[in-house]
Amino acid sequence: MDSDRRIERVLLVAIESLSSPASPPGLLAxxxxxVFPGGARIRPRLCLAVAAAYGDPAPEVTDAVAAAVELIHCASLVHDDLPCFDDAPLRRGQPSVHRAFGEPLAVLTGDQLIVLAFEALARGAFHAVASGVMDARKAVRFFEVLAAGVGMPQGIIAGQAWESEGKVPLATYRRAKTGALFEAAAVLGALSAGQDGGAWGALGQRIGEAYQVADDVLDLIGQPEDMGKPAGRDGALGRPNTAMELGLSGTTRLLQRLIQDALESVPTCPRADDVRSWAMELGDRLMSACRSRVAGVAAASSA
Structure with missing residues (x-):
């Protein structure tokens, strides 16, 4: 089974586990x-790629941690889109949750996805111990890693909170807002394969920062129909944005450097070249999308 189908399957199983006559139908919907339809699913794909670098010895464990990471990401998008934050009408090409179901259910949906993520992680930890991938003491690391990627001081909740502060260094913002969960995805992928995982944090962080930098460019000059969400929100809301601070040329150079740093940070492992190839493919897509939009802006300016 390819990674995309594998990810969609485990996410569907997680969501279907909520289906019950006792569940409020609006919240279930x-x-x-x-969660569906999904976006690029980069975080769970990173998790699977790192586990595969060691032969993915416990696929049930890898599936569980990959699902947990993506469910947390989906929760963050629901909350990010709320009127009290970005008030975004669209997400992934469809109405955002608060536009489709109302603000109260959107808040509860984000909360439910966080709970569901840790339930998935608990199943992963159980399978890890049962399959001999790790002992119970080491299985606690699953929860420590994901919690660090979500909460303060450097997780995605902190990243969201920085938007309410008067000033924040852009690198600090990028690392918390986006890099932290990518870092967790990479480390969890290694843990699911019975490895220590710590050496993989740099790869996840660099990929996450690169992803945020590319998103900043697209927010500045992208088209909503290509992005599946509104453009220009950072400028309208006064959010930190690398492209607005460094300019398009400076931001492109930063993106190139982050991608190169990501490639160089892949630890020694049995299939390190496969991970580098995956990261290079992702980096090429990010660079291509940014260069295409920059070229389009330049052509429009000179017309």
């Missing part, structure tokens, strides 16, 4: 809406 909103939760499904928040």
């Amino acid at each position: 909103a939760t499904h809406h928040a």
Whole structure:
């Protein structure tokens, strides 16, 4: 089974586990809406790629941690889109959860996805111990890693909170807002294969920062129909944005450097070249999308 089908399957199983006559139907529908259809699913794909670098010895464990990471990401998008934050009408080409189901259900949907993520992680930890991938003491690391990627001081909740502060260094913002969960995905992928995982944090962080930098460019000059969400929100809301601070040329150079740093940070492992190839393919896509939009802006300016 290819990684995309594998990810969609485990996410569907997680969401279907909520289906019950006792479940509020509106919340159940909103939760499904928040997860499907998916975006690029880069975070769980990173998790699977790192596990595969060691032969993916416990696929049930890898599936569980990959699902947990993506469910946290989906929760963050639901909350990010709320009127009190970005008030975004679209997400992934469809109405955002609060537009489709109302603000109260959107808040609860984000909360439910966070709970569901840790339930998935608990199943992963159980399978890890049962399959002999790790002992119970080491299985606690799953929860420590994901919690660090989500909460303060450097997780995605902190990244969201920085938007309410008067000033924040851009690198600090990028690392918390986006890099932290990518870092967790890479480390969890290694843990699911019975490895220590710590050496993989740099790869996840660099990929996450690169992803945020590319997103900043697209927010500045992208088209909503290509992005599946509104453009220009950072400028309208006064959010930190690398492209607005460094300019398009400076931001492109930063993106190139982050991608190169990511490639160089892949630890020694049995299939390190496969991970580098995956990261290079992702980096090429990010660079191509940014260069295409920059070229389009330049052509429009000279017309």
